[in-house]
Amino acid sequence: MAGLMQPVGPEPPVVYWVRRGALLLVVVTLVLGGWWFLGSRSAATPDTSTEVAAEETEVLEDDGSAATEEALATPAEPTECLDSDIEVTATTDSSTYRVGQQDPILTLTITNVGDVPCFRDIGPKANELEITSGGYHVWSSDDCSTSDESDRTLMAPEKQAVLILTWNSRLSQKGCPDEGKGRKAKAGRYEVVGRNLEVTSDGTPFALSNKKN
Missing domain, CATH: 1.20.5 (Single alpha-helices involved in coiled-coils or other helix-helix interfaces)
Structure with a gap:
């Protein structure tokens, strides 16, 4: 130390x-x-x-x-069209027809006025063209139809489905008791209305006349 x-x-x-x-x-x-x-x-x-x-x-x-x-x-899968997406029109090829000489040609047009593609039944079962006069039933495409066919179709926006048929100017009733051979419609004012499912068109007027056009 x-x-x-x-x-x-x-x-x-x-x-x-x-x-x-x-x-x-x-x-x-x-x-x-x-x-x-x-x-x-x-x-x-x-x-x-x-x-x-x-x-x-x-x-x-x-x-x-x-x-x-x-x-x-990823685009969404198309669904059923809403009634608000569908527009229906019913037209004739003329505004006046001569009784016994001309049969009106009727056109039913179904349009997708929505913004997206959707499915719609446009088959015979879903469609109807009806003619009335003074508020009374005259004829319907459903009266003598035996088809219950559906046609579920994908409709793009603005796509149209068109059905054209000729009215034989005869009266008809639901169930077709006269087998489509009812009496001929008389001269007068008529209106055609189209329908697809629950969507109905505005009425389009036309006339049957005894006078020459």
């Missing part, structure tokens, strides 16, 4: 004290240098936890965007 406090050796004590001081200075320098080095590395190290969290958030946002784009890119 005394050797640590009092220099022992052949040289003067001051020499040993100088050596001890130099050694102590080197030790202190090494300690301070190590502390400074470790401190600088700690300050330069980025906050990796923040970066990882940010990256994870970005991945979640990208997944949501991709799903939305995929949904928008």
Whole structure:
């Protein structure tokens, strides 16, 4: 213990004290240098936890965007047409016909006026052309029809389905008791109305006349 406090050796004590001081200075320098080095590395190290969290958030946002784009890119399957998407018109090829000489040609037109394609039954079972006079039933395409056929068709926007038939100018009744051989219609004013399912057209007037056109 005394050797640590009092220099022992052949040289003067001051020499040993100088050596001890130099050694102590080197030790202190090494300690301070190590502390400074470790401190600088700690300050330069980025906050990796923040970066990882940010990256994870970005991945979640990208997944949501991709799903939305995929949904928008996939067109919806067509469904049944709403009645509000369907327009029906009934027309004649002339406004006046001579009795016994000309039979009116009637046209039923069904149009998809909606914005998207949809399915619609345009078969004989779903359609009707009816002629009235003064509010009374005169003839209908359903009176003597035996067809219950359906025709479910995909209709694009503005697509039309057209049915054309000729009225033989004879009266008919529901159930066709006279087998379509009813008496001939007389001269007068008439109106034709078309129907597809629950959608009905406006009436189109025409006349039967005994006079020549």
